[in-house]
Amino acid sequence: MAAYNNDDIIRYTEGEMLPEERSRFAAAMAADPSLAAAVEEYKLLKITLEQRLPPDAAADALRRQLTQQRAIHFKKNNRLSAVRKYLTGIAAAAVVLLAIVLTRQHRGKDLLALYGQVEMQVSAERGSNQDSLLQAAALYFNEHDYTKTLPLLHQYIAADSSNQAAWFYRGVASLRNGDAAGLPDLEKVSNGGSVFRYDAAFQIALWYAIQQQPAKAKEWLQKIPADAAIAGKASALRKELP
Amino acid sequence: MYTTIDQANPSLMTIHPDQRYLEGLLCNDTRLVQEIYERYAGKIRYYIMQNRGSEDDAADIFQESLMDLYNQAKHKQLRLTCPFEPFFLLICKRKWLNELKKRERQPVTKPADDLSDVGEDVFAAAEAVIREEEQAAVFLAQFGRLGEKCREILRQCLSGEAQEKIAAAMGVTYGYLRKKKSECMATLLSYIQAQKK
Numbered sequence: 522m523a524a525y526n527n528d529d530i531i532r533y534t535e536g537e538m539l540p541e542e543r544s545r546f547a548a549a550m551a552a553d554p555s556l557a558a559a560v561e562e563y564k565l566l567k568i569t570l571e572q573r574l575p576p577d578a579a580a581d582a583l584r585r586q587l588t589q590q591r592a593i594h595f596k597k598n599n600r601l602s603a604v605r606k607y608l609t610g611i612a613a614a615a616v617v618l619l620a621i622v623l624t625r626q627h628r629g630k631d632l633l634a635l636y637g638q639v640e641m642q643v644s645a646e647r648g649s650n651q652d653s654l655l656q657a658a659a660l661y662f663n664e665h666d667y668t669k670t671l672p673l674l675h676q677y678i679a680a681d682s683s684n685q686a687a688w689f690y691r692g693v694a695s696l697r698n699g700d701a702a703g704l705p706d707l708e709k710v711s712n713g714g715s716v717f718r719y720d721a722a723f724q725i726a727l728w729y730a731i732q733q734q735p736a737k738a739k740e741w742l743q744k745i746p747a748d749a750a751i752a753g754k755a756s757a758l759r760k761e762l763p
Numbered sequence: 764m765y766t767t768i769d770q771a772n773p774s775l776m777t778i779h780p781d782q783r784y785l786e787g788l789l790c791n792d793t794r795l796v797q798e799i800y801e802r803y804a805g806k807i808r809y810y811i812m813q814n815r816g817s818e819d820d821a822a823d824i825f826q827e828s829l830m831d832l833y834n835q836a837k838h839k840q841l842r843l844t845c846p847f848e849p850f851f852l853l854i855c856k857r858k859w860l861n862e863l864k865k866r867e868r869q870p871v872t873k874p875a876d877d878l879s880d881v882g883e884d885v886f887a888a889a890e891a892v893i894r895e896e897e898q899a900a901v902f903l904a905q906f907g908r909l910g911e912k913c914r915e916i917l918r919q920c921l922s923g924e925a926q927e928k929i930a931a932a933m934g935v936t937y938g939y940l941r942k943k944k945s946e947c948m949a950t951l952l953s954y955i956q957a958q959k960k
Contacts, residue, residue: 527949527956535945563952569902571921572838583791583833587826590796594804595822642912685934714932716915750911 524549525556530563576748632731636758637697639724641690651681658690667694685715692721696728704728711744719749726758735762781847785836788829799829803848807855816859824862828855831896839895845885853889861893905954913947920944 525546532538533546550557641662643655658673674691677684689710695703710721726741739762745755787795804825811821831854835841843850906914919929920940930940 527952528945530952531945531948559952562955563948565898566902566952566955567921567948569899570906570917571923573834573899573903574906574918574921577837579789579791579837580830580833583788583796584830586791586793586796587829590800591822591826594800595808595818595825683934688934713934715934716912716919750915 527559527563530556530559534560534563534567632727632758632761633697636723636727636754639690639693639720643686651677655684655687658687662690662694665697667698670694671698685710685713685717689715689717689721689724693724696724701728711741719745719751719755723751723755723758726755730758730762738762777844779843779845779847781845782843784847784851785832785841785843788833789836796829799847799851800825803851803855806852810852810856811859814859815863820859820862824855824859828858831858831892834896834899835892841892845882845888849882849885850889853885854892857889857893861897901955901958905951905958908954909947909951913943913950916940916943917947917951 529538529546533543538546550560641659643652643659654673654677658670658677661667661669661673671691671694674687674694677687678691681687688706692703692706692710695701695706704725707721707725710717711725712718722741722744726738726745729735729738729741739759742755742759745752749755784795784799786792787799804821807825808818808821811824812818816824828851832841832851906917909917916933919933920926922929926940927937930937933940935943
């Protein structure tokens with residue numbers, strides 16, 4: 522298997538090899554059981570994710586049913602009681618800690634520092650001038666030099682307005698510069714179907730939270746579904762709002 | 764030969780009337796789920812508590828085993844050709860033995876003696892359920908280690924939707940999407956391989 526790596530396994534399975542390379546790979550697989558096993562594992566991984574990643578409402582309902590039956594047919598034992606006491610203690614401590622944290626926040630704690638961490642990630646696809654612009658913008662963005670980031674993203678979007686990532690990072694950069702002009706960029710991304718849509722909604726909510734406009738912040742947080750990657754942060758921010 | 768479960772070609776096998784339990788799990792039939800608990804919770808509680816487990820351990824194993832059966836019935840078209848009881852109890856017991864192994868303890872009773880009263884086919888089928896569900900759990904756990912963007916891209920790309928449509932919806936090119944998907948899958952494979960070492 523040493524001659525082939527995971528990229529090759531994926532390309533073979535996805536039918537992305539040219540016929541000659543594919544034949545060589547098949548021959549190598551016939552001679553190397555570990556390579557054949559790796560291909561089988563990839564196929565199994567793919568089908569498992571296809572089956573189990575989509576939300577399964579029936580499974581969720583069954584879990585709830587099983588939890589109910591469990592409470593009827595299994596008793597809580599002493600060990601659990603001890604754990605529960607321990608957890609109760611932790612919960613009480615957490616409440617005190619939370620109170621301290623919230624008090625601090627009301628004294629002007631910076632929500633941005635807590636929830637505003639965003640790293641600009643780009644993947645050079647074609648090595649074009651457009652990619653260079655994005656990479657330069659990412660460099661400044663990740664150094665929090667938004668004044669230098671913005672002109673690069675303006676230039677990028679002027680040439681290619683289809684890249685939702687560019688709109689997202691430009692919106693965030695504007696807001697970090699204290700300029701509400703970033704809001705329309707983020708609203709556009711939030712209303713689209715890109716992978717950034719819920720992050721955009723979160724960034725808008727964060728902006729309004731910082732501006733002491735909790736009602737608007739909550740309105741944007743409500744747009745983030747529970748299964749979104751950003752949902753945890755959204756829920757934490759929601760709890761910080763009065 | 765005593766046959767039990769056939770996942771490969773269920774149409775050739777006689778489905779056991781206890782298949783109703785699997786159907787009950789699939790459609791979340793309260794009465795059938797309750798019946799499973801009433802009939803078998805006590806047996807599993809006794810077995811696990813005799814083998815260094817607690818009542819909570821028994822409840823966890825019982826619940827996880829039922830979810831395993833749900834997943835197998837839903838995704839692997841598992842059909843029952845033997846009675847439910849020996850098959851289900853064996854799954855629970857094997858899961859508990861695996862759990863003890865993870866906790867680096869030795870079981871008190873002799874597992875071979877304890878499990879020898881079932882047919883070979885039941886044994887093999889139960890082992891297959893456990894092996895496949897453990898494998899799926901590893902895949903999903905390693906998937907959870909990927910970055911947010913990779914998880915989202917794979918979710919979308921493996922949803923069955925046309926890749927061109929997904930790329931357009933994401934505001935990226937088709938080539939970029941394919942490249943990122945392959946990169947994310949390669950990373951995931953490397954996590955899975957590293958986890959085995």
